Amino acid sequence: MQKALHMIISSSSSSFIFPRLLKKCNNYNCINASSPISSSITTSSLLLPPFGPRRLRPFRAFVTRSESNPDGSSSPSTSVAFQSTGNTRKINFCQSCGGATKHEIPDGEEKTRAICTLCGKVAYENPKMVVGCLIEHENKVLLCKRNIQPSHGRWTLPAGYMEMGESATEGAVRETFEEAGAEVQVLSPFAHLDIPRIGQTYIIFLAKLKTPHFSPGPESSECRLFALDDIPFDSLAFSSMVVTLNLYIEDLKIGRPKFHYGIINKRPGTSPSAIQAYTLDGHMQS
Amino acid sequence: MQKALHMIISSSSSSFIFPRLLKKCNNYNCINASSPISSSITTSSLLLPPFGPRRLRPFRAFVTRSESNPDGSSSPSTSVAFQSTGNTRKINFCQSCGGATKHEIPDGEEKTRAICTLCGKVAYENPKMVVGCLIEHENKVLLCKRNIQPSHGRWTLPAGYMEMGESATEGAVRETFEEAGAEVQVLSPFAHLDIPRIGQTYIIFLAKLKTPHFSPGPESSECRLFALDDIPFDSLAFSSMVVTLNLYIEDLKIGRPKFHYGIINKRPGTSPSAIQAYTLDGHMQS
Numbered sequence: 001m002q003k004a005l006h007m008i009i010s011s012s013s014s015s016f017i018f019p020r021l022l023k024k025c026n027n028y029n030c031i032n033a034s035s036p037i038s039s040s041i042t043t044s045s046l047l048l049p050p051f052g053p054r055r056l057r058p059f060r061a062f063v064t065r066s067e068s069n070p071d072g073s074s075s076p077s078t079s080v081a082f083q084s085t086g087n088t089r090k091i092n093f094c095q096s097c098g099g100a101t102k103h104e105i106p107d108g109e110e111k112t113r114a115i116c117t118l119c120g121k122v123a124y125e126n127p128k129m130v131v132g133c134l135i136e137h138e139n140k141v142l143l144c145k146r147n148i149q150p151s152h153g154r155w156t157l158p159a160g161y162m163e164m165g166e167s168a169t170e171g172a173v174r175e176t177f178e179e180a181g182a183e184v185q186v187l188s189p190f191a192h193l194d195i196p197r198i199g200q201t202y203i204i205f206l207a208k209l210k211t212p213h214f215s216p217g218p219e220s221s222e223c224r225l226f227a228l229d230d231i232p233f234d235s236l237a238f239s240s241m242v243v244t245l246n247l248y249i250e251d252l253k254i255g256r257p258k259f260h261y262g263i264i265n266k267r268p269g270t271s272p273s274a275i276q277a278y279t280l281d282g283h284m285q286s
Numbered sequence: 287m288q289k290a291l292h293m294i295i296s297s298s299s300s301s302f303i304f305p306r307l308l309k310k311c312n313n314y315n316c317i318n319a320s321s322p323i324s325s326s327i328t329t330s331s332l333l334l335p336p337f338g339p340r341r342l343r344p345f346r347a348f349v350t351r352s353e354s355n356p357d358g359s360s361s362p363s364t365s366v367a368f369q370s371t372g373n374t375r376k377i378n379f380c381q382s383c384g385g386a387t388k389h390e391i392p393d394g395e396e397k398t399r400a401i402c403t404l405c406g407k408v409a410y411e412n413p414k415m416v417v418g419c420l421i422e423h424e425n426k427v428l429l430c431k432r433n434i435q436p437s438h439g440r441w442t443l444p445a446g447y448m449e450m451g452e453s454a455t456e457g458a459v460r461e462t463f464e465e466a467g468a469e470v471q472v473l474s475p476f477a478h479l480d481i482p483r484i485g486q487t488y489i490i491f492l493a494k495l496k497t498p499h500f501s502p503g504p505e506s507s508e509c510r511l512f513a514l515d516d517i518p519f520d521s522l523a524f525s526s527m528v529v530t531l532n533l534y535i536e537d538l539k540i541g542r543p544k545f546h547y548g549i550i551n552k553r554p555g556t557s558p559s560a561i562q563a564y565t566l567d568g569h570m571q572s
Contacts, residue, residue: 126415188547
């Protein structure tokens, strides 16, 4: 379902090759550690064809028919990691009246949209927020081993799509309970990481356990506290997790955690399975 | 199109009545200044019926047929301020195959979704990000007077929906150019404000003018730099702007701007036109 694709990422923001990640990368058996932004972890988190099959829905649910499954057949896993990057060509019919769509630039706009030929309604698509928690407990952080695709068997912070009607913190707390069976208290905002290529924005909060209990939910096969030196950087699930955990470690080295904004852009020509082959652009902290 | 509605806002986060806003509210002719969270500004930004007509698309475009206009007729303004809060009942047909939808909780999930009865695809809805800039220039901030509904004639920071394929900073810069004709450089992340009731998250960046030039775009009738004491709090367009500008002013009083996270919840029983009748819940700063 996830097609490998080599592609060019364009970004208008200034490129910032995150040096702190390199050190960590070197620590964790990166294949190309001499190159600051190319290494070895294999999973497919960043690269998907812009106009390929409809994306998977990251971190969500278990077995159901989902938008990741355009043919409608049941899938053994519908937890997903990717969504549309704005491919209006995938929108063939109007959700409101069922009319066929045409794909044109609406009057007064600049982008091609799917417009209903019957009722005229425009189907807009926008990036989605993935909200999660970086849980600190006795100088360790809580990670979940994914029991679902994509990145089955790889480690991640508990995170998932923010739902309608909830706040980012509520969503992050909910996802943490669902994936790690942990009740947490959010401490502070930690990171906002855009991944324009796949239309996702990661919003990560620092949090602490309300009680020292956690257990894997249906989407996780294992949950474990890792000392910072033991974080399995060679088997993390997504680039966003590599970035988040490295930012956190580096913050702790020089003081307390800050708030970070950044844009994760895949390095052109690299494999989709190389989740450390990215640049963190436009990085700002406060 | 925007029906007034009194409703109960529920939030699991602890309520935090933002005291700094009260002072500002008092300064700007709030009707109910003695009540910390109820005042007078009349516009309809926060409250819309959860299952009413499909929401307008905030800050976007000019004249086109939009999702705000379910009957498909042209509207004099399609720039909009509200979107779906997750009303799957408005999704009658599958965007992929055109099949009729049923509204059920998919296997393994917890929320009712619109599920295609033909292909089984689930139509997910998620909150959307509104990205914008708070532009500092010679101790003043740049505001735009809206030339479109909703809140026509009221002042706002330049902001609008983040598009697929762009980062939050790119979107904020783009919206600023579209609405204020200003080329800006983003300086730092400033605020993440969730408005769960309408499925929106405001992401605001501090920015500066690259050149001291600006002029209203099609969606604005006027752009003006305001000294902090002159900000027209009695004629701002949206609650999110009230919160953002108050946070900024208060930050400057005690030092430099920080990064803020918060949840804007409308106070139960208040009029939709009272954009200062809210609580800022779960406020955190870093």
